[in-house]
Amino acid sequence: MMADTTVPADGVDRRDFINIAAVSAAGVGGLAVVFPLISQMAPSADVLAESTTELDVSAIEPGQSIKAVFRKQPLFVKRLAPQEIAAANAVDASSLRDPQTLAERTKEGHGDILVTMGVCTHLGCVPLGAVEGENKGEFDGYFCPCHGSHYDTAGRIRKGPAPTNLEVPDYEFTSDTTITVG
Amino acid sequence: MSFPWAKEYKPANDFTKWVDEKLPLPRLVYNAVGAGYPVPRNLNYMWNFGVLAGFCLVLQIITGVVLAMHYAANAEVAFATTEHIMRNVNWGWMMRYMHANGASFFFLALYIHIFRGFFYSSYKAPREMIWLLGVVIFLLTMATAFMGYVLPWGQMSFWGAKVITGLFGAIPLVGEPLQIWLVGGFAPDNAALNRFFSLHFLLPFVIAGVVILHIWALHIPGSSNPTGVEVKQESDTVPFHPYYTAKDGFGLGVFLILYAAFVFFLPNLLGHADNYIEANPLATPAHIVPEWYFYPFYAILRAFTFDFVLSAKLWGVLAMFSSILLWFLLPWLDRSPVRSGHYRPLFRKFFWFGLIPCMAVLFVCGGAPAEEPYVMLSQIATAYYFIHFLVIIPIVSSIEKPEPLPYSITEAVLGSDKDAVLGENTTPAT
Incomplete structure (x- = not known):
């Protein structure tokens, strides 16, 4: 039997339908293959599993910091001395590049504990100042030696190329002396 | 296309004739870099650096494949296997120094080649495509070199990787997720090291492919020359072989003497001492710098x-x-x-x-x-x-x-075009 090769009145014949159906199926199939190829590059399950860290902050003396590790990146935990809190509050926050007050960067009831990533927001170097004797920069907080960003006692950017304050990660006090980050 | 007076490939014996009929690969080589490719007679030594860059690519692929036989791309052992290559593997130190300094010499050749192009405007019609492909080669080479520098997993490797992948974080909205996707984590680690190794192995072959396109595009208008006047007649050209194989060979010899001086006597001069300290995500080197060939862009x-x-x-x-x-x-x-x-x-x-x-x-x-x-x-x-x-x-x-421009390449070389040896297929002067 001969196939019907005449074009029907609406201008769409069987061949058009087969063409569109075949190309669409191949397109969807192609996308279905591309998705895993792209997704495999995202963080794997074991990397994501390390995404919370628990820390005891009771041993930190006022004015002292510790360096911990969170998601394989340095984390600074600092117990601010009264003069450091005063210095941070003496600045008009709205005049800053990334306007934030110290209170907005700490947890209520724990206003002396400053938890920030130890990752410069410019290009990701580790700022100095968390270890005794290191250069704390012009604002007595942290100083990034790579491209000269100066952070104040509240970890806010005050001078240099970094666009934002040192990031405060998600964390909570699980007891009076313990925090869980992530 | 080639000039009408280009010598034709003639198989020397029955065997080469048989090969030529089945797969004319010798003919292709003869027309590309043999006597079948007429080249302006007035090229100076600035025209050596394309061949030198191509030589460096081959050098990097050979030494790189050898190094990959002894290296392990795992953050736990990458630094140790690099030292293993330096201390235990027979001739490993030489292979690694050849590869590390080979990258520097590759970029030296590329920069001279590119700035030759700037001065002589090699990018102008009809050679735009050669130029565009060349820029693609340069970008691919930069990416390859960057990823290769991460592999020893020293301090400069790690912090270089962090700074450069951090660049993508600057892009509005998608920056941070893109950066996490690129490194496969929140900071460069095993996932990043592994994918950089995979791509560092792959990209040189992609570069080789684009180099073939670059040369293919070059052979359509033919090589440029220091006068910038296009070839008009047979007396403006000489066959690539033996004239430029000899000139490039001499240049290669000089280049290799300088290269050997670095490999054997100054192997770490262009590197950074910090990269002999194993990567430490918690301590930034005081002074992060890329390799010298990225300085201007940094x-x-x-x-x-x-x-x-x-x-x-x-x-x-x-x-x-x-x-x-x-x-x-x-x-x-x-x-x-x-x-x-x-x-x-x-x-x-x-x-x-x-x-x-x-x-x-x-x-x-x-x-x-x-x-x-x-x-x-x-x-x-x-x-x-x-x-x-x-x-x-x-x-x-x-x-x-x-x-005022010279009438022809022949006039620029001989002072007059009157004695030009005209071939039978010469295009009439216009």
Whole structure:
């Protein structure tokens, strides 16, 4: 039997339908293959599993910091001395590049504990100042030696190329002396 | 296409005749880099560097494949296997020093090749495609070199990777997820090291493919030459072999002497001592710098220290990438019909007293710490760099009065075209 090769009145014949159906199926199939190829590059399950860290902050003396590790990146935990809190509050926050007050960067009831990533927001170097004797920069907080960003006692950017304050990660006090980050 | 007087490949015996009929590969080679490719007779030594860059690519692939036989791309052992190559593997130290210094010499050849193109306007019609492919090769080579430098997993490897992948974080909205996706984690670690190794192994072969396209595109109009006057007749050319195989061979010898001096006597001069300290995500080296061949672009990245609509960081990233991407526009920015800088008095002055000192300043600033006077100097040089390509080149090409060109390459070489040996297929002079 001969196939019907005449074009029907609406201008769409069987061949058009087969063409569109075949190309669409191949397109969807192609996308279905591309998705895993792209997704495999995202963080794997074991990397994501390390995404919370628990820390005891009771041993930190006022004015002292510790360096911990969170998601394989340095984390600074600092117990601010009264003069450091005063210095941070003496600045008009709205005049800053990334306007934030110290209170907005700490947890209520724990206003002396400053938890920030130890990752410069410019290009990701580790700022100095968390270890005794290191250069704390012009604002007595942290100083990034790579491209000269100066952070104040509240970890806010005050001078240099970094666009934002040192990031405060998600964390909570699980007891009076313990925090869980992530 | 080739010139009508190009020598034709003639198989020497029955065997080569048989091969030529089945797969004319020897014919292809003969026409590409043999006696079948007529080349302008007046090429100077600046025309050696394409071949030298190609040689470096082969050198890097051979030494790289050898190194990959002994290296393990795992953050736990990568640093140790690099030292294992240096201390335990037979001739491992030599292979690694050849590869590390080979990268530097590859870039040396590429830079001279590119700046040869700037001076002689090799990018102009009909050679735009050769130029565009060349810029693609340069970008791929930069990516490959960057990923290769991460593999020893020393301090500079790690922090270089962190800073460069951090650049993507500057992109609005998608920046941070993109950065996490690129490194496969929140900071460079095993996932990043592994994918960099995989791509570092793959990309050189992609580069080799684009190099073939680059040479293919070159053989359509034929090579440019120092006068910028197109080939008119047979007496303007000589066959690539033996004339330029010999000239390139001599240049290669000189190049290799210099290279061997580095490999054997100064193997770490171009490296950084910090990279012999294993990667430590908790301590940044006091002074992070890339390899010397990235200094000018690193200086452009760091030149932006103030916010203006966009953040300083994003400006730096955009400027660094566009400093190379704008080379793609060069064939259309330079409207002068004259190619060679030898006949362009104004263009020539801006090249020698503008672009070259500008690159030198960027080079010095890129390797210097981020403090004054280097910040200000790199800002001035960055401004000049963009003005040179986007303003000076178009203006100069429209107001300049070029010097008289020779009638032909033969006249430029012999002083007169009267004694030109005309081949039977010579196109009549117009």
